[in-house]
Amino acid sequence: MTNVARLPGALDHRWNWQLHGACRSADSGLFFHPVGERGEAHDSRENAAKAVCAGCPVRRECLRYALEAHERYGVWGGLGEHERLRLGRQARKVLR
Known part of the structure; x- marks a missing residue:
């Protein structure tokens, strides 16, 4: 039997x-x-999506996922595509 421990x-x-x-x-x-x-x-449409995100209990987790997965499309964690791209660029500058 396989040991899965x-x-x-x-x-x-x-x-x-x-x-x-x-x-x-x-x-x-x-x-x-x-x-x-x-x-x-x-x-x-995007503002309506962000309004849903505004009251979301897992907004941070969603945004974290989108940034880590490099989600290219859609509203994730309350940020649109261009906002996430800009945030990612800023983070890369800080990490240099």
Whole structure:
């Protein structure tokens, strides 16, 4: 029989935060822009997504995930694509 004592165990603790996301009850289309969306339509949709994130109990975990995974699209942890990109650049400058 295989000895599993040395295995790292389940990684559920790394993903369980997703079960508590405020976005779970929202339309996922709110967080990801459709092809060709620009201007006021984009800003309005993104602001609505960020409003959902504002009251989310796992906002930090979500943002941490998005930054670590280099999520390129959508609103994660209350930040849009360009905001996360800018934050990532700032962090890399600080870490140099």
